[in-house]
Amino acid sequence: MATIAQVALFAGVSTATVSRALNKPDVVDEKTKAKVREAVDALGYRPNQVARGLASRSSRTVGVVINRFDSAYYGQMMQGAEKGLRSVGYKTIAESTCEHADGERAAWNSLLDRQCEAIILHADALSDDELRELYKARRNTVLMNRYHPDFADRCVYLDNIKGGQLAGEYLLSKGHRSIATITGPSSYYEARDRLTGLRQSLANAGIELDPALVEEGNFRDDMGFTCMNRLIDSGKTLSAVFCQSDEMAAGALDACRQRGVRVPEDISVLGFDGLDLAYHLTPKLTTVRQPLREIGEAAGLLAYAVATKSTDHSDIKRIFAAEVVERSSVRDLNDGS
């Protein structure tokens, strides 16, 4: 590994000149630059970016803290974030936390010790209060797909209320009136917002969401299965159920299959997330897609803006809208009438 000193020696110039030739080419003479280039090629010199970072106090690195990488939900955001960061020449140090608040805290700290200029945090386990507390000391943080009222300008997230509304409106437009829903944990603002949105859209149509048709799940498929069974057992009339995640919809579909309930003939099922999974279910799942890659990418760019202390972030989109991906799990009741 050649160092800048060796290059300088070889080229017969000072290290400062080599540094300039490489980083501020317009400030140095053509001929000198040629000599430097020659030396660089001859020695196969590649600047040590760590030393560079230490001297210039800029690591060009951001940390991404995420629950886990082995699920499409996180994977898409990770992909987006890394892509955004890569596009501006930044590196991504990735760390998973295994759904542990301790892990989230530890990762946050250790990434800062590594001189990450910003941290992209997907905090699942940390509470709003703790987040606020920690954020005070670490202002260079971006929240990915989570909203926190105290630093909304550092949050990139989906408008979950509108997402829930969209779900309701879609179902209404297909003629559904008896609508059930399987939500995420009520401790998650996403779950609450989506429910609020659903309620609003129904209210706009003069329909009140029946509390008996609201089941609280946990976003995972086994709870989708359980909740769907409960709904079926309730004996209540229902023509459609809106699941707040595709995974729960998968479980719900399983339950229907086992109970001999046909989807969408007997009951329509609408998912949320828009993962590849939805496409592979039977019937292919109609779902409300969150643009996770885009959210990740925006988080990456916002992190970059934070890192470089650029004052104007107004060009970076922070609130994203969900959209319906129409497939075959929702029946159009208008057809028959």
Add this chain to the structure above:
Amino acid sequence: MATIAQVALFAGVSTATVSRALNKPDVVDEKTKAKVREAVDALGYRPNQVARGLASRSSRTVGVVINRFDSAYYGQMMQGAEKGLRSVGYKTIAESTCEHADGERAAWNSLLDRQCEAIILHADALSDDELRELYKARRNTVLMNRYHPDFADRCVYLDNIKGGQLAGEYLLSKGHRSIATITGPSSYYEARDRLTGLRQSLANAGIELDPALVEEGNFRDDMGFTCMNRLIDSGKTLSAVFCQSDEMAAGALDACRQRGVRVPEDISVLGFDGLDLAYHLTPKLTTVRQPLREIGEAAGLLAYAVATKSTDHSDIKRIFAAEVVERSSVRDLNDGS
């Protein structure tokens, strides 16, 4: 941000002593350590790991180069690698390449410039020849889920021949004799090996794999769909088809559904990979699982061994075995007889 100099000043000792108190606690006096601890707490000192790395010539960082993060296949390996590295106190710089040889090359280089002590490479696009060439100059590389004869001791991978055999043996054990297969691209050694394994297991049972029942796919679901249709159109007798990826199996299942072919009553379908996807298909897909998380973790540990130049890697598993995950897409023909 407090520096070590400020801590030293506060504690009334030299920076060297502070450094020792933190890194080699057994070499320094209890009382001095107490003073240092106090200073550290008072100032909220956290060592700058980048400076530390520069001085000690060890970044405690490895790079992971992967096609993309937003698919379960890569995600699982990424998760395993990061976990393995994290367990030994190393950080993971992750970079995706979007299936581009240029990307793989560039990432490899730039991660080295960042002083990664080792690189974990999942090379899809780079050819064996090019890999050999590049490897010469960068011996601190680990190949994740790929085998290269020239540096087998730096490869962590699945035994695909045995995987293919396992698939064949499983199908045979269920009474299948007319077996078709949809492979990956023949340019991939994985695809060739799995086919070889399948052939061997059939040969062991005195059966020759009918060339007309071998369709070359590309691991993606749409090709699974296309190939399955071809198989159906061929009019050949076949009771089971082994798909070399779960995704292709998903496509194959779709094709069957569209053509009115029942799975597993009319045709059995066996997948490969063991992704979550397989579980969510209808019928739930029986598949040959590769332990991707374990492979990733082993790659992480091997990278650590390479980074620390530990001479003995013999405790790190490098060749992994596939296993059958039995679900509902393969019919047991022995039942009826």
Add this chain to the structure above:
DNA sequence: ATGAAAGCGCTAACAT
């Protein structure tokens, strides 16, 4: 336009 010198924050001999 270029060089000399100082320094980023830390570790690692070498002394004592």
Add this chain to the structure above:
DNA sequence: ATGTTAGCGCTTTCAT
């Protein structure tokens, strides 16, 4: 057991 002195490989004043 602790302090002194050099660096690690680079950037960045400040001169010239």
